[in-house]
Amino acid sequence: MGWRAGIQTLVRTVYPSACLSCGTNIDGDTGLCSKCWLSSHFIAGLVCNSCGCPLPGASSHDEICDACLHSPRNWTAARATFLYRDGAKKLIWELKYSDRAEIATAAGPWLLKTLQPILPENPLIAPVPLHWTRLMKRRYNQSELLSHNLALTGRFEHVPDLLKRTKRTPPLFGLNMEERELWLQNAIAVNSKMRRLVKGRHIVLVDDVMTTGATLSAATEACYLYDVASVRVVFLARAAKND
Template identity: 75%
Template sequence: MGWRAGIQTLVGTVYPTTCLSCGTPVEGEAGLCSKCWLGSNFIAGLVCNTCGGPLPGASLQEELCDACIQTPRNWTAARATFLYQGEARKLVWQLKYADRAEIATAAGPWLLKALEPILPENPVIVPVPLHWTRLFKRKYNQSELLSASLAKKGQFQHMPALLKRTKRTPPLIGLNRAERQAHLLGAIKVQHKLVEQMSGRHIVLVDDVMTTGSTLGAAAEACLSHNVASVRAVFLARATKND
């Protein structure tokens, strides 16, 4: 392994690490330059405890947004790294469709930082699954790349095969929550051979973007139908009504 490390050091010297978004050389590990960092709308401050969306003001207790008050979630808590806008939207698109796996690698520390306020003891990290037909076409599941990066950074157990899509759903973009939930009914199941391994454990679901939360709700429901301690979630980006 020593010669590989030496080659990586040499490559890093000849080809400086560049910004994931604009390609500008940056120091240290792969990440963002200062301009793209500022344009990525990282979420900070008060957020809704169950969907991770930003809230105005400050509070010393857990708060919920109006949507989560009106329609309670079936998971315990969730957080997101940044808003699905600007540079962040560009990064998510490139990770999802342009085979930019290095974005997921860089996102591990971002996801861990976002998750820390709601991090359970001894979590199991689980990606939201793709249907096999989409996985075959895309060649990879971007959520699994993100979950693997988070699990490695936090030294958590990673269980990428825990959930599976049992039916292919149509594209959900543009659909409201009720329409999404109808399409997702029974679409995600737990792999029977892994049920015992999840019993009594805290599950952390990982996805690239949360919009209405319907997909996350279906994944959480699949987990909650078995004997888990809790279900929480973390996303690379959180979409808002205006996105």
């Protein structure tokens, strides 16, 4: 262990860590400098147990926001690391479109801390899938990078191909919840080879951003067809309700 620690120290000296957002040299392995950390809008304090949105005040009980009371989610609980704005938006955009896998690596500990309040026993970690045509074009699924690093950090079982997209949907940006749900009907299914694996298991679905939650809802519905114990969802960021 000693020589390995020495090599790591030498590497950090010669190649100091850089902030994932602005490139400034930083100490430690948080991934962000103090300025970018503050601009990334990490979610803390009281949140809705169903969608992860911040709530005012404090409570010793699980609370549900008005929107989720009006339209209950089909998953058990949810959490988000950031609000999808400013520094966090920049990070996710670069993870998604600029092939910056190191952002997903840094996000592993962030996601684990985010998931901790709703972490089930012996979870099975799985990403929200991309359709194969979109995967070929992009070359990687950013949600799978995130789920891999979450599972690696927490030493959880990871099944990257648990779910599959059975039909290609158009970009859902700008569509409302009803329109998204219509496009996503029967668009996600459990891989036939994994159906026995999920029975009686607690599933944690991982995605990069939640807006309306329609995609996660479709993925959750697919899981419940095969007698899973529960479905929890965690995402790196969620759109603020007034955005």
